Amino acid sequence: MTEPNERLVVIRHAPYSSNELREGLDVALVAAAFGQAVSLLFLGQGVLALLKEQKAGAPGQKSTLPTIDMLEMYDIETILVPTETLQNFNITADQLVDGVTLLPISDLPDLFQRYDYVLNF
Secondary structure, eight states, X not given: OOOTTOEEEEEOSOTXXXXXXXHHHHHHHHHHHTTOOXXXXXXXXXXXXXXXXXXXXXXXXXXXXXXXXXXXXXXXXEEEXXXXXXXXXXXXXXXXXXXXXXXXXXXXXXXXXXXXXXEEO
16 A cells, blocks of 8 residues: 555656656655655666666766665665566566566556556656
8 A cells, every 4th residue: 555645756768868767766856855655667668777787878978877776765665667568678677676576567557546646757
């Protein structure tokens, strides 16, 4: 069960493809810093941000991995990824950062219904 007013931040964009991923992470961190409960759901190319072994972006682009590593410090402990997303990208769970919870994609409709706020990036 989620907490009242909990936010689900949905990340759909790959690292370095746009600012969407960084903006989603920033929103999650700011909300958590102000005491809001936040969960993260990584869909599609967004799952690439959770890879332990990431390639650097273009010159001047900051890596997203340090931000991912800071989530626990902000009490963001729920990081969700559909199993089918990993299969689509030929990624195994052990290639992801620690703390990721896998769920079947069929659980997504119920997951979205549990949150008062869903923010898409």
